[in-house]
Structure formats: C-alpha cells, structure tokens
Amino acid sequence: MTPGDVTRFCFRAMTGYPLRTSLMLLAMAIGVAAVVLLTALGEGARRYVAQQFTSLGTHLLIVLPGRSETVGGPPPLMGETPRDLTVDDAMALVRSSAIRRVAPIMVGSAPVSRSGRSRDVIVMGSTASLYRVRNLAMARGRFLPDGEVDRADAVVVLGHTLKNELFGNEPAVGGFVRIGQRRFRVIGELARQGESLGLDMGDIAIIPVASAQALYNRASLFRILVQASGREAVARAEQAILDIIRERHDGEDDVTVITQDAMLATFDRIFQALTLAVAGIAGISLAVAGILIMNVMLIAVSQRTGEIGLLKAVGAPGGQILRLFLAEAAMLSILGAAAGLLLAAAGQLGLSRLFPDFPVAVPVWAPIAAVGVAIGTGLLFGVLPARRAARMDPVAALSRR
Secondary structure, three states: OOHHHHHHHHHHHHHHOHHHHHHHHHHHHHHHHHHHHHHHHHHHHHHHHHHHHHHOOOOEEEEEEOOOOOOOOOOOOOOOOOOOOOHHHHHHHHHOOOEEEEEEEEEEEEEEEEOOEEEEEEEEEEOOOHHHHOOOOEEEEOOOOOOOOOOOOOEEEEOHHHHHHHHOOOOOOOOEEEEOOEEEEEEEEEOOOOEEOOEEOOOEEEEEHHHHHHHHOOOOOOEEEEEEOOHHHHHHHHHHHHHHHHHHOOOOOOEEEEEHHHHHHHHHHHHHHHHHHHHHHHHHHHHHHHHHHHHHHHHHHHHOHHHHHHHHHOOOOHHHHHHHHHHHHHHHHHHHHHHHHHHHHHHHHHHHHHOOOOOOOOOOHHHHHHHHHHHHHHHHHHHHHHHHHHOOOHHHHHOOO
C-alpha cells in the first residue's frame, strides 16, 4: 500500500465513527493544551517576578539590620538585639569605589491630609539618591532635593493615587499637605508605576529621611539600598558593605546583605522547578488520553473484524495491518495535538486580555514536548490494538468471530 492509500484508509476509519473520533481528539487536545498553558503560567510567573526585581533598579544590594546566619554553640544567657542601621552608616558606604549610590530607607505609616481629606498611607523617608537607585519617574515637579541628609526640609513627593485622592483634578505641585502634625509642601508627583514587590508606589508619600526621623521619633533605618558601580562590582560592593559596617559596629557582623542577582537566581530555580512540576502533572492527562485511544481502538478492532479479515484474505501481511492501525493512532494523535495547540493559543490570548500585567509566556520547549509526548503516547497505546488486529485469523475475522 502506498502512503496515499494508508492515509485514505485511516481517514475513512476515523470519519466512519465521528463520535468515537471526536472523543479521542478532544482528550488529546485537552492534554496538550493543559501542558502548554500550565507551563506558560509557570514561565509567566518567573518573568513577572524578574520584572518586579528589575523595576527596583539595577546592580542593587539591600542591607538589613541583623544576621540571617545561625552559628553553633550554646544560646546566649541574655537576649541580644542587633545594632540599628543609621544614616551615618549609610553615608559611610559611599567611600567605597565599588558603590555608586546609597539610599537610606525609613518606612512607617502616618495620616496624610488636606482640606478635610485624610488617608493613612506609607510614608517613606529617603534622600535624592533614591530616585536613581529605584529607577523612579516623575509625572510632574521634581524629586527630593540634593543636600545635607540631616536637613529636615518640609517637602514631599506624592504617588499618583495619593495625589488624586487629596487634590483630585487640581495641581498638587506647590500645594500643601499635613503629615502627622507637620505641614509639607508638595514638590513632585511620581509617574504611574503600579506595585513593586507588594508596595504600591502610587499610594505613598516620600519625604527627606531627616524629616521621617523627626516624624517617627527614631533614628534607626528600615534598610539601606546600595547601587554597585556595575555588574562586575556587585561582589566587591557586598564585601565593602560588610567591612565598613563591621568597622563602624565595633567588629560585629550584625547586618545581612542581599544581592539582587542572588534573589533573582533563587526565584528562577523555584519557578523552573514549579514549571516542570506542573508540566508533569499536565502530562498525566496525555497518558489518560493515550489509554482512551487504546481502549477505543480495541473496540474498533472488534468492530472491524470483517475489514481486517478481507485485508488478510487479499494477501495483506500482519505487518501491513499493524502499520495501518499504528498510522491511524498517529494520525489521531497529530490531529489532537494540533487542536490542543490551537486551544492553548486561544487560552493564552484570553489570559493575556484578562491579566494584561501578567506576562503569559509559552516556553519554546513546551509545545514541542507536548506534541512529542502526545504522538509518542498515541503510538505507545496504539501498539496493543494494532498487534491484536495483525494476529487475527483471516477466516475467523471474515466470519466475524
């Protein structure tokens, strides 16, 4: 039989039983679509987290008070509190050539009010360096002015959401708001940036760090953001931070330095493992589809005994019949995989429109792997029905026994 004859034979076999064929195609299509969409969600989550970290800035290091490591030995008899990070600690870091910018961060919550409108929002204290360290953008006005970090200027930069809540359509720059018991002049409005690692940059007020110290009546910082002079300088900057803080804290290693690259690498590993896990779970549906193909084709063999007997009576060898049934299983798998890819594309388009900020991205390997597994599964589970058809006795088949 020529390839054209085999194709026509398989096509007539599938169209002869439309309901049976439709069920097998649907099962295979759902399996392929599940693999592609679940891997797309896993890859999208990985890219989303990467975008969130990238929006924080580039070549960043985060300095937190306290050590994350634990050491052996008996526990201390008295509790120990890590030494606070101060503005002086932050400013001392700029003496390293590996460090380009330093932004001390103080964070708290306070009521921000104007003309009878009041909101409890996050008020962040920092310096002019925060603008470049965090890759911020201004919609109107300017950011915190350069100057001495101990100057408690009564100026504030508002997020766009907070500005709209307090000023509405009126211009905010040049106006005044009250934060706590002190009046601040609005000098700028942040551009719309959305959330960044859980912090809504639109619903925030940024004031000089000295003003935040006076507002919250404390000197300790929440953390210090450090921007290295380049990607190759990140390791040197990390060591410089540890050395400088140790020197200032009487020889104690009482800070934790987290690099942006280390956090991204950790999340990459987590999401890659998650993507492979959900792809494996979705692959189970392909096995289920293969079992369905096997069961339905076993029934098809019993329904087509007369046809098989006629093929054998005219001289078709068992190997030829085996190849015919395997070709039918392969054709079902290929068509089901194609339908699954179309279904996955539709699902990806729908998810992209429902969640425009979430990058639903299909890895290159996912469709290839899904189609390969679908065809392999169809052929694997099609062997048993094909071998049963090939071994039938032609006389018994013609008599439909």
